[in-house]
Amino acid sequence: MRLDEGSRLLEIEKKRDPNNLIPFFLDNYIDFFQLFFNEDAGQYAAWKDRLDQRLELMSQGPESSPFHLFTRSVLHFQWAAIQIKFGNNWDAGWDFRRSFLQSRDCAKRFPEFSAAGMLSGAMQVVAGTIPDGYKWLSGLLGIRGSIGSGMQQLERFLAMNDEWAELYRDEATFYYLYLKFYIQNKPEEVFAYIHQRQLDIRNNHLYTYLYANLCINDHKSAQALQAMRQMNNSPGYLDMPVWDLEMGYASLNHLEPGAELYLERFLQRFKGKFYVRDALLKLSWYYYLKDELPRADSCRLQILRKGGAEADADRQALKEAKIRKWPNKLLLQARLLSDGGYFAEALQLLQGTSSSGFSTAEEKCEYAYRLGRIYDGLGRNDEAIEAYLTTIKTGQQLREYYAARAALQIGYIYEQRGDKMRAVSFFEKCLSLKDHDYKNSLDQRAKAGLARCKGE
Numbered sequence: 001m002r003l004d005e006g007s008r009l010l011e012i013e014k015k016r017d018p019n020n021l022i023p024f025f026l027d028n029y030i031d032f033f034q035l036f037f038n039e040d041a042g043q044y045a046a047w048k049d050r051l052d053q054r055l056e057l058m059s060q061g062p063e064s065s066p067f068h069l070f071t072r073s074v075l076h077f078q079w080a081a082i083q084i085k086f087g088n089n090w091d092a093g094w095d096f097r098r099s100f101l102q103s104r105d106c107a108k109r110f111p112e113f114s115a116a117g118m119l120s121g122a123m124q125v126v127a128g129t130i131p132d133g134y135k136w137l138s139g140l141l142g143i144r145g146s147i148g149s150g151m152q153q154l155e156r157f158l159a160m161n162d163e164w165a166e167l168y169r170d171e172a173t174f175y176y177l178y179l180k181f182y183i184q185n186k187p188e189e190v191f192a193y194i195h196q197r198q199l200d201i202r203n204n205h206l207y208t209y210l211y212a213n214l215c216i217n218d219h220k221s222a223q224a225l226q227a228m229r230q231m232n233n234s235p236g237y238l239d240m241p242v243w244d245l246e247m248g249y250a251s252l253n254h255l256e257p258g259a260e261l262y263l264e265r266f267l268q269r270f271k272g273k274f275y276v277r278d279a280l281l282k283l284s285w286y287y288y289l290k291d292e293l294p295r296a297d298s299c300r301l302q303i304l305r306k307g308g309a310e311a312d313a314d315r316q317a318l319k320e321a322k323i324r325k326w327p328n329k330l331l332l333q334a335r336l337l338s339d340g341g342y343f344a345e346a347l348q349l350l351q352g353t354s355s356s357g358f359s360t361a362e363e364k365c366e367y368a369y370r371l372g373r374i375y376d377g378l379g380r381n382d383e384a385i386e387a388y389l390t391t392i393k394t395g396q397q398l399r400e401y402y403a404a405r406a407a408l409q410i411g412y413i414y415e416q417r418g419d420k421m422r423a424v425s426f427f428e429k430c431l432s433l434k435d436h437d438y439k440n441s442l443d444q445r446a447k448a449g450l451a452r453c454k455g456e
Helices: 001-016 022-038 041-047 050-059 069-086 088-111 115-127 132-143 147-159 163-180 187-196 205-217 221-230 242-252 257-269 278-289 293-303 312-323 329-341 343-350 361-377 383-397 400-416 419-430 440-455
Strands: none
Touching: 001 022, 022 041, 022 050, 022 069, 041 329, 050 069, 069 088, 069 115, 088 115, 115 147, 115 163, 115 221, 147 163, 147 440, 163 187, 163 205, 187 205, 205 221, 205 242, 221 242, 221 329, 242 257, 242 278, 278 293, 278 329, 293 312, 329 343, 329 361, 343 361, 361 383, 361 400, 383 400, 400 419, 400 440, 419 440
C-alpha cells in the first residue's frame, strides 16, 4: 500500500522499456486501492475512462501470451468492485461476468499459467453463494459457481512454488482468507494461517486491514486494536480514513471513551458513502449511552441525509433512524461487549435479568438472542442452542434479524459437531425466514453452510 513508491518504480520501467505493457496494467492496482478504500467521487469521475484505455492497451499484447486474457480479467474484476462502491451495480455485474469468463478461458488455454486459477477460483466461490436477492443478476449474466472447486483452486495455487505463485501469493492469500472466513466459516483456520505463515500485519497495510477487519468481525476487538496501534505508520502509505472507522468500531465494542473521536474523524475525512450511515449510528449509540441525547439525536438525523444504502449495515442504520426509537440501554451495552468478544463482561451485565424485565416482543426476543450469542462465544453451546431456539420461537414473525441469525448460529454449532443433517435443517430455516433485516448477507452465509454440508 505504498502507492507513491510503487508508481515511481512503474514510471522508471515505462521509460526503460516503453513497449512493456505490464506497468500500465499495474497502474490499475494503484487506482483500485485508492478508489475502493477511499471512494472519492471526484477521482472516480476523472479516472473512470481509464478502464477502457487500459483494456485497449492490453489487447495490443500477443494473443499467444496468457497475459492477453489474464490482464483484462483482472482489470474487469477490479473495476467490478469499484463500480459497486459507486452504486453502479449493473456495470459491476457485467464487469464481473467478463472477468469470470476471461479468467476461466485463460485457465483452460494456458493450464501452465497458475495465476489464472487464483482469480477464477475466487470468482467461482463468490458466484456459488449469490443470495436470492441477486439471483436475477446471476441468471441474466450466466454466472455459475462452486464453493468447493473454487476453494480447491485457490489452495492449489497457494501450495505452488512457481514464479507466478510467488508473484501473486499476497493477492491470492487476501482472497483466500476472506473467503475461508465468510464463505467456509472457518475463522480459527484463518487466524492460524495468519500466525503460522507469519503474515506481516505490521508493514503490509493490506494484511493489517485484513487482520483487523476479520478480528472485528470475529469478536476479537482487542486484537484488532493491538494490530492497528502497532502498524507501521511511517510516511508513504496510502492515507485511508477507514482506519478511523475500524478503530472506532473496535473501541466502541469495549465501551471505551475516545471511540467517538475515531468515528467523528472518519466522517469528517471520508468522501465515500459505504458505512457512513453505520458510522453515524454507532456514534449516536456512543452519545446515547453517555446520556448526551442532543448529540445522539443529531447523529441520527444525519443518517437520513448522508451516506448510501448499498451495505446491509447502512440499510439497517437508515431503518433505525426512521423508527426514531432508541434501543434498550442494557441490551445495547451487552450487544457491543458481545460484538467485541468481551463475553464474560456482557454476561455479567445481564446477571439477574430475565425476559420478563423487558416490555416489548422485540426486546424479549433480542434478550434471548444476546444470551445465545454470549453463551456461543463462551463455548457453552447447549445453553446457546436453548437461547437461540427461544429467539426463533419469539422472533420468526418479527422484522428484526434475530431469529434468522439464531438459526444460522445453531446451524454452525451442529456443523462443527459433525451433525450435518441438523445443521442443514437450521440453515434451511434461516433461508425460509422472510422480510427481515440483513436478509441478503444472512442468506448468503446460510447457502454457503448448505453447500459445505452437502459437499458442493
